[in-house]
Amino acid sequence: MNHEVAVTGLGVMAPHGGEPDTLFQALLQGRSAIQPVFPDLPKPAAAATAAFDETRWFTKLQLAGVDRVSQLAVAAADMAMRDAGLGIADTDPERVGVFAGCGMGGAAALEAAYRGNGRVSPLTIPAFMPNAPAAHVAMRQGVQGPVLTYSVACASSSAAIAEAAKAVQRGEVDVAIAGGSEALIVPGVVVAWQAMQTLATFQPGEAAGAVRPFATDRSGFALGEGAAFLILESAERARARGARRYATLAGWGLSSDATHLTKPDAPGQARALRAALRQAGLQPRDVGYCNAHGTATRIGDVVERNALADVWGDHLDALRVSSTKALHGHMLGAAGAIEALVTVLALHQRQLPPNANCREIDPDCSLNLVTPNESATPLLEAAISNSFAFGGTNSVLLFRRA
DSSP states (O other), X not given: OXXXXXXXXXXXXXXTBSSHHHHHHHHHTTOOOOEEEOTTSSSOEEEEOOOOOGGGTOOTTTTTTOOHHHHHHHHHHHHHHHHTTOOGGGSOGGGEEEEEEOSSOOHHHXXXXXXXXXXXOTTHHHHHOTTHHHHHHHHHHTOOSOEEEEOOGGGHXXXXXXXXXXXXXXXXXXXXXXXXXXXOOSHHHHHHHHHTTOBOOOOTTOGGGOOOTTBTTOOOBOEEOEEXXXXXXXXXXXXXXXOOOOEEEEEEEEEEOOSOSSSOOHHHHHHHHHHHHHHHTOOGXXXXXXXXXXXXXXHHHHHHHHHHHHHHGGGGGGSEEEOTHHHHOBOGGGHHHHHHHHHHHHHHHTBOOOOTTOSSBOGGGOOEEOOTTOOBOTTOOEEEEXXXXXXXXXXXXXXXXX
């Protein structure tokens, strides 16, 4: 039996705050959380960091060996469970699963080890391993079902949500805690990304507007940090316990480019888009909004536009598009989760976050972008969230109004 998959809880710890609606309202208003970081680096750098008080979630003793990436995950997952009105006492712990995405793991633990002048914490390995966030969430929530980590770069947490949905749909778990986390704003990681020439350049005082998806003058992305989790359960179970349903996760598509490690591929992305539509039983014209991967790189934005054009065809102009990375940065392993959460809220509230900082759209990126101060979409019934990763993994999540 295939169950309908409902989203019943949302939890987030992001640069704009620790409440889903706080984040969403900031995005609707076009408020950027991107600011300069690490002034001592050879080249100017900008990122979006989360103001996070770990003492709300951990004692000093508990924090030993727990990297920031796991701290953020524990907080966001805990808030998602509370938002869903669930505790471990309400469920069979063997019927609950954690499905988490994490691209790079505990960057702060690694940075400390490299810069420790020979003094390396014995807890460095368990702190930086990519599955630590999922393990800490499981321990905090008492989860005894599947606890799995997906590490496919920028598609990590989107793929995790898709895999969680499959488990709920097939009845393998009753409740899935699905999402991801990333915390890599440390000098070594920033310098490594600068060396790839994918990070946005900016003039002094202009860091907040440095990321300009689909714009003629785009120059790349800024890193972000945070965590987001969705609670997934069958619609029947949600109805039986009187739970609020934010949306239905109706379709998902996963594909591989199999062409290049870092250069995206429109046919590969189109395969994931078609797969999500096919599973949901929808046509392109049925989907009103796309939260784009939109990294503001010269090649990436054009490829994503071409993939959407290939699938949507004559209906492309009816699809509203925006990339919220312009405001909260690119969270890599957590990007798919936070953007899925934003897409769910856009559908739930029928309001669309703008594609910020795009003063002039690149003709090669011709899309119907959401502009600032233009958010209401009273007829929105379905929306997608795109995550297209280094390594060639593509993940698309398709949500419908509950």
